[in-house]
Amino acid sequence: MIKTIRVMLVPNNKQKTKLFQYANTARFAYNWTLGREQENYKNGGKFISDGDLRKEFTQLKKTKEYAWLNNVSNNVTKQAIKDACEAYRDFFKGYTKFPRFKSKKHSVPKFYQDNVKIQFADTHVKVEGFAISKKKNKQKLNWIRLAEKGRIPTDCKYINPRIKYDGINWWITIGIEYEDSTNIPSNEGIGIDLGIKDLAICSDEHKYQNINKSQKVKNLEKRKRRLQRSISRRYEKNKKGGSYCKTRNIVKSEKELLKLNHRLTNIRQNYLHDTTSKIIKREPSFICMEDLNVKGMMKNKHLSKAIQQQCFGEFRRQIEYKAQWNNIPVIVADRFFPSSKLCSCCGNIKKDLKLSDRIYKCECGNVIDRDYQAALNLKRFGELALEKSVA
Template sequence: MKVITSIKVQLKPNKNQMTKLFQYANTARFAYNWAMSREQEYCISGGKFISDNDLRKEFTQLKKQKDHHWLNEVSNNVTKQSIKDACNTYKRFFKGQCKYPKFKSKRKSTPSFYQDNIKIKFTETHVKVEGFSSSKKLNKQKLNWIRLAEKDRIPIDCKYTNPRITYDGLHWWISVGIEKEDSTRIPLNEGIGIDLGIKNLAICSNENNYENINKKLTVKKSEKRKRMLQRSIARKYEKNKKKGNYCKTRNIIKSEEEFLKINHRLMNIRQNHLHQTTSKIVKREPSFICIEDLNVNGMMKNRHLSKAVQQQLFYEFRRQLEYKCNWNNIPLIIAERFFPSSKLCSCCGNIKKMLYNPLHNIYKLIRICTDSLVRNLRLWRVLELVSSI
């Protein structure tokens, strides 16, 4: 049995390649929005759904028009896949798997596009993108080859699935799926139970604790710098406000780029810590791993703990454990939210419904004492008022 694993590598394009990448991403967004609008028009007129095959034929006729002749400058596979993605979102909506699909905004959506999995080629240091230059001259053919940031990261001469190129606001990335043989080894070590928290990220039953990375000095300094930049950018926007509209200056663009760098750095630190933690747990080869089903939405409602909960990335921790356990044939058990783990006896399995808490009586006495003090104070004030009259 084969498993598809995805690899994501940063690209290092030159200026000409950068313009081409943005051109491809904008064309993919246009094709997606065009397909969405055609689907909406057809639904309003009384139809049910247009297949992606019919939309592709209609899009080829659109390319022949003079107003849309610029679409021919981009590879045909990019627009085809964008139309297919738009149709897939509608199919998922009709099945009840997602919300009503929206148009891709130029300002808010992440620029991305698809590459043909057969025509894409990788070397140790470069990747060949389809259609950047159709010239046969060697000097112009160099435009198709984009340099990779990491050497020998993606294997050569193998089957690739769903290659996508995306832009995160700072760098261009390529992600591709590669088939690998599934491991048949079954681990037989003692099982591990994991308790997630804020003080520590994870406390395991085998007496291994994994610290909270957000308490490190480097993360705290970066968070402080991030807050300072947010305030300075807001002040600059208010200062350059003209006739009710915000004006973006060159200094604001520089500050926003620096803010993006710090934000990406913080996210990378947290993601790296989660990957290291989950890999350490899985490498111990336990017979099973048990985690709790946390109510993260409910925890986020607490204004004192919401930021700390958000920074811990509990869902990402669970997602990484799920696929890493699947790769290593380790069953992942998710305990129910209201499972009485603290009231359950580890020996006989008896559940003690009225669990005795020795501190409960002390809390009760303190509450009674404070209530009586408040009452006495109120009576004293009333007596003072009566005596003064």
């Protein structure tokens, strides 16, 4: 199996300049490829392969106008051309939408590194072509410091290294191949009910709270709202006619807002990873979840923000790939399965159950928390689904 590792980079000023230069060159090569493909299509030509376009791009670099392309590693532009060709081909196959040109202002700066030439030490990564000189003091420019020590192994084959800028920091993402797990979990299966009051309620009586209700996140959200209003007032104050004048103070405030958004996102992502890892570490024989209609749930204007912050789709994605690493089958119940309305004792379905009814009361005398009951029903659904698959 292939696992992806993402580590933050800590470049100096010269390295930051080089990173942006590489990213801008990759964007230029991508846009140039799309332009050539579109021009060729309008003239009645067939699809141009990435090999032919790379040869054409090599001739382009020999001209005086585009001599600056020679300052960047050849592998960066090669992969950008290949990516554009794949995106163009996938559109005609019906897999994706039509590829768009990358904007200098709005697109994410990123580029590819050759998986053979890239090198890792415990604390640094070597990026190809930053310094051409072989002198030791010049070669130091190639080595960028990693924020985490010993996170990436140094003696293995690397897959698809990519370097990306998120608006604040540079990150490197790399795939590493590991041996498949042979351990088959034999513990009791788990049913998981996702909700807004609590993030996840498990059938084994484990409950994971909603991180967005914690005081830390509430304080950050309050700061975010105040900062957004402050920026909006400054824009109105510096309005000139029909356009807005962006001052240095506005730029500073927008950068602060970006950092705040990143911090909130990181807190939520870290909590999701922590929760899903704890569930997987209990080594259940199976995990059963419900196929939630998140798009339909988002139409409720009173709950849409809370649903969005819970990241149900990301939770399910993490459970699925982590379970696959550990040979745990994931069963997804149909979205019309009455997990909350079905009595876990007698099997009666209470059709008039409202969202405000947090305690389920059945005619048979069963009184239980509705979310915990949903988790029990999902566990039973998973057991029946496994029995059918075996039979």
